[in-house]
Amino acid sequence: MGQYIARRALVSIPVLLIASISVFAIVKATASPVAAIRSNPRVSQAAIEKYTHDLGLDKPPPEQYLTWLGNFIRGKWGTSIVTGRPVGPDIRDGLFNTMILGITSFLVSIVLGVGVGIFSAVRQYSFFDYLSTGSAFLGLSIPVFWFALILQIVFGLYLTNWFHLATPVLPTAGMFSPGATGIDLIDRIRHLILPVTVLSVQIVALYSRYTRAGMLDVLHSDYLRTARAKGLNERTVMMRHAMRNALTPLVSVAAIDVGALAGGLIVTETIFSWPGMGVLFISAMENGDYSVVLTWMMIVVAFVIVFNLIADILYAVLDPRIRYD
Amino acid sequence: MTDDIKSAHHPEIGELEIAAAELPDDTLARMGLDAVGASQWRIVWRRLLRHRLAIASFGILVLLGVIAVFANVFAPHGYATQYLSQQLRSPGAGHWLGTDTLGRDELSRLIYGGRISLAVGFGVALSAGVIGTIVGSLAGFYGGRLDTLLMRVTDLFLSIPLLVILIVAATLLGGSVLDIVIVLSIFFWMPLARIVRGSFLSLREKEFVEAARSVGASNFRIIVRHMLPNAIGPIIVNVTLAVAEAILIESVLSFLGFGIQPPTPTWGNMLAESRDLATTAPWLVWFPGLCILLTVLCVNFLGDGLRDAFDPTQDLIKR
Numbered sequence: 060m061g062q063y064i065a066r067r068a069l070v071s072i073p074v075l076l077i078a079s080i081s082v083f084a085i086v087k088a089t090a091s092p093v094a095a096i097r098s099n100p101r102v103s104q105a106a107i108e109k110y111t112h113d114l115g116l117d118k119p120p121p122e123q124y125l126t127w128l129g130n131f132i133r134g135k136w137g138t139s140i141v142t143g144r145p146v147g148p149d150i151r152d153g154l155f156n157t158m159i160l161g162i163t164s165f166l167v168s169i170v171l172g173v174g175v176g177i178f179s180a181v182r183q184y185s186f187f188d189y190l191s192t193g194s195a196f197l198g199l200s201i202p203v204f205w206f207a208l209i210l211q212i213v214f215g216l217y218l219t220n221w222f223h224l225a226t227p228v229l230p231t232a233g234m235f236s237p238g239a240t241g242i243d244l245i246d247r248i249r250h251l252i253l254p255v256t257v258l259s260v261q262i263v264a265l266y267s268r269y270t271r272a273g274m275l276d277v278l279h280s281d282y283l284r285t286a287r288a289k290g291l292n293e294r295t296v297m298m299r300h301a302m303r304n305a306l307t308p309l310v311s312v313a314a315i316d317v318g319a320l321a322g323g324l325i326v327t328e329t330i331f332s333w334p335g336m337g338v339l340f341i342s343a344m345e346n347g348d349y350s351v352v353l354t355w356m357m358i359v360v361a362f363v364i365v366f367n368l369i370a371d372i373l374y375a376v377l378d379p380r381i382r383y384d
Numbered sequence: 385m386t387d388d389i390k391s392a393h394h395p396e397i398g399e400l401e402i403a404a405a406e407l408p409d410d411t412l413a414r415m416g417l418d419a420v421g422a423s424q425w426r427i428v429w430r431r432l433l434r435h436r437l438a439i440a441s442f443g444i445l446v447l448l449g450v451i452a453v454f455a456n457v458f459a460p461h462g463y464a465t466q467y468l469s470q471q472l473r474s475p476g477a478g479h480w481l482g483t484d485t486l487g488r489d490e491l492s493r494l495i496y497g498g499r500i501s502l503a504v505g506f507g508v509a510l511s512a513g514v515i516g517t518i519v520g521s522l523a524g525f526y527g528g529r530l531d532t533l534l535m536r537v538t539d540l541f542l543s544i545p546l547l548v549i550l551i552v553a554a555t556l557l558g559g560s561v562l563d564i565v566i567v568l569s570i571f572f573w574m575p576l577a578r579i580v581r582g583s584f585l586s587l588r589e590k591e592f593v594e595a596a597r598s599v600g601a602s603n604f605r606i607i608v609r610h611m612l613p614n615a616i617g618p619i620i621v622n623v624t625l626a627v628a629e630a631i632l633i634e635s636v637l638s639f640l641g642f643g644i645q646p647p648t649p650t651w652g653n654m655l656a657e658s659r660d661l662a663t664t665a666p667w668l669v670w671f672p673g674l675c676i677l678l679t680v681l682c683v684n685f686l687g688d689g690l691r692d693a694f695d696p697t698q699d700l701i702k703r
Contacts (some may be wrong), residue, residue: 205673
């Protein structure tokens, strides 16, 4: 097992390197760090050339790549051409805010998705099963950004109008109320409700399907019959024997999904003005902010690769039937 | 042509006929296989017809398609015609679905926008389907370097979130309808190629491929006449589902401002324009979204029905 983990981890290193080359090439093709000052008529040609030289842009691309990679690993992520501030703190704040939103939605979704999935598998073809299957279909077909907009209208407009309220039932944008000082937990949670709902609908739909399929696979297996024949009560049979095996595939799916959170909430964050990685990326793309885009993409890709590694290792640990030699 | 597909799909078709005589009368009928003499397509069609939700969805999609193709006939106004005295009218007589900030008729814009959104969906699914099938079958049939390359490239792109890479690619190429179709196609063929590769890897070992080779069939003939018809089910299902995915992704891209640029209307950029008006003109948010939802839902139901229709192990009546 230890050998498998070590080998699997080593494979990730070339993957990361190739990914970093692609990211570097892609971003270089889209955004130029001197584009912004070049379009400024008051900056002289000599100044542009000096700036280009300072950034090392007159060197051949492979050398530029190596310089960038060295700086990236040492945490020198450059400065934003729009704000003039170093990239590091912005990315760190964005990542932190995204993770607050992402992890909350993820926890809510795991609990709901697994619960719904198990219940509809145990009561297969019941009314609840059909209802959850139908809702999952709807949940996967509904455009996320439209669902978010509808929630904003319902909570920001309709409910206030119908009940003649002075303020909206739930805040429809931002992370906390403007002018708030310190951390007001209730206020934070109220701001989380709508974006978490939007994100969870899809994940719950997906996870309940996985769980249901996994449970149906094991429900008719011989070892469950053996467990019942031993006289164990139904609860133990379900919790200790069925669920353990049914949820193994879900664990690795979930690990991969956590890795995807870093760059995966672009739409929801944009609509709810949540100051996370997604909002950071969109504004950097709109402004051609070279260093931010480059660092952002590399961090996101690293997250995905590392969590894929974790998913593979978890799978190997959890499922002893799988041998890797 | 039909003979060829039939013999490829059911190498023992004669035996099946003999075996059929010994089964209870309605067994094959219940499986949709009673049409032993009919072609594969006929069997699939008959099985699909039993899937009412899929057929209803197919009907709605055809209807939407006809409205989109003949948009200039069905749309009461032009998509760019501005009625400046009638800005932000709520739905009612004159403008059934209301007007937007510039006084443009929402219904007409939905119809013309549907034309673009559907064109992008079908264009992407078709081109991705063709590229994915070609690359996937070559990689699965020949293996070797092409196969390794395909797997590594898809692995690489799986590590960057799809939306991120699409935003970057769309910035590079531009915001016309063709640009967006190209950008989406580039990233949509890869999953399909992997699926086709998978089925070709297992088909390669089948006896009928060996039989074809033993009578001297060329590789091209084996791929096109013998292996492809056996892999066509998953291809059609995935191409169908890709239509829904492409429509959704296009609308998200356009919503974020990186997709198809105004004044060309699509359901996505109509929603983008409605965003700031959500509280003053909520109908501008409701209708484009409902159009996307309806289309995507129908495509998904149709894909589901096709999946069942192509699956010979499904007993369609006993559900």
